[in-house]
Amino acid sequence: MADARLKSRLGILLERLGEHSTQSIPAACRGWAETQAAYRFLNNGKVDARDILDGHSLATLGRISREPVVLLVQDTTFLEYVRDAGKHDYGTLRRSRREEYLLHPTVAFTPERTNLGVLGAYFWQRPEEPVGHLRAQRPLEEKESQRWLLSYELACQVRRLCPQTRVVSVADREGDIHEWFLDAAERAAEEQAEYLIRAKCNRRVAAEGGNSYLWEAMRAAPVLGSHEVALARQPGRTARTVRLELRARRACFNKARRPGGNLPPVDVEVLYALESDPPKGEEPIEWMLLTSIPVKDIETAKTLLGWYRSRWEIEIFFRVLKQGCRVEDLRLETPERVERALAVYLIVAWRIHHITRASRERPEAPCTEVFSDTEWETVYLLQKRRKPPSKPPTVRQLTRMLAQLGGFLARKGDGEPGVETVWRGYMVLQQSLQALEIRDAVAARKCV
Ligand SMILES: [Mn+2]
Structure with a gap:
């Protein structure tokens, strides 16, 4: 069921894209609008999270179309949640339930390892009980191996939509599947990633x-x-x-x-x-x-x-995502809710990955390379409690300030902030930006 749903989602998105040229897609490199939209969604149960992921995927596609070579790396990560089984807890009878989710995103990187964003994610829940019957095991394996082929299919669609870009679908040993090589060989050149x-x-x-x-x-x-x-x-x-x-x-x-x-x-x-x-x-x-x-x-x-060695960057991305999920302390009741929250966290993880990498690789660059003006000025106000300077701080300075909002102490010998404090700081920033937005909206209503 999940397969069909994923296919149709990707199908719809890419069909819609097919009607436009990729040049018309806004490619906001800093990505702040995408993450803000994602966080806003968290408070709105009526919106399907995959709509949010679609918006981000579109922007990612815009970024891809401007690159000569893009690596579409796919891989699986396991996410585990342990929670109490019953709603009623009588103190002594506490049963906890372990749930395992598999997440298989396709993430776009340049060969220089810049994360351009997440293009899609295949998500499913492993059956609670281990599959005992051999009869049932085979279809499960087949079903789970489908994800590699689906991500390759996605890469081929990107290839078609971004004819200026060389698109390479990259996978580790799990992707060694005969069906994949056959699929590629049977495609026309212009549709073959x-x-x-x-x-x-x-x-x-x-x-x-x-x-x-x-x-x-x-x-x-x-x-x-x-x-x-x-x-x-x-x-x-x-x-x-x-x-x-x-x-x-x-x-x-x-x-x-x-x-x-x-x-x-x-x-x-x-x-x-x-x-x-x-x-x-x-x-x-x-x-x-x-x-x-x-x-x-x-x-x-x-x-x-x-x-191939750049593929490693998706492992770092997973580390960011898992840290983030822990920070956010998921308490969600249904797989659907987990899925929606994960769609949001995939986007936030992309942003945090991008920021922490930039602060290590280009520490002295102006922070405006990865932050919008509103973002960096708000971080500055919250952290320093005085008027932001006219010349923006460096990426490293601002990332440290952001992490300080998330509990980083910035003492001598603390080194560079880790993902966890950056993520927490980012949540504080998002809430502050939302408050400012609401204030402006209320003020505008008063004027009418
Ligand atoms: Mn793997």
Whole structure:
């Protein structure tokens, strides 16, 4: 049911878009109007949250159309809510219920990792009881894997609507689905978005030199050259520079078995990056990437690897979203309400992600790059309690002030504010802006 609903929503939105050129879509880069509209909605139960997401998606599409390359990254995150089962609580009999929601958004990034916004989100609730019957399990898996294909479909629509932009649908290992490669291969060029997916399965392939398996075939492929990348520190791994050997070739994936009949074989371009000299005792770093883009030379290989690595930014976006959901302390009774609130938080998370990134990457830039005048002046008034200066503060200064509204103490040694205090500060700002708006509306009525 959710699938059909999602399809029709996207269908309606994109049909509507198809009637206009993307040039007519307002592309407010700062996005304050979008987030304000989203928050306003929270107090209005009559509006469908997806209408709000549609407005944001439209603005995102406008931003996409102005970029030469856009990565449409899709991924799934799990959201859990624990709440009391019964309305009546007699103190001793307290049963809590765990609910698991899956959220699968499509988020647009530039190759330089600027978050352009959320294009759509697939949302569903896992059945409460684990699925015991094998008979029921299969359709569930199939249903859940549909989300990757739906997001690719969305990427293809964006490709059609933004002919100046190179649109690349990006997914991690879960997106390694035969149906996806087939779908892409069957599309006309002007309706085919590129794809870039990390391989999960060691499939049987037919490549030059006979049949073999994917990893084997790629280890035997000619080396295009080598490339160094810096790996950030991660739990259990120190930061280090990695030297990779890049190999590429076209491979034909054998037909895939499915209950309703076999799927035909399909051609895929493969890029394999393997660490050539890993430190003693460590597994070599590797990326096996499946793509629609022919990898003819080392430059293309480096570019594609960089695009794939930008996928990481959606994990950061999820972190922001989850922190935000915690800040907002969801107490919602029905899946519909959770869904509506999440639509709002997706937009707010995009905004917070954008602001915190800018304050780290371009700290000395004027804050007007990411805040509207009303926004930054209001933050200044609330925080400093004096008239805002004529020259706007820097992005870093204003982000700190915003976080201070959310409880950041800004003492020496506190470092940069985290997502949580920025989010809280942002809620205070939104409420203040709404109060100002109401005051103006009331004043205007008096004048009549
Ligand atoms: Mn994933």
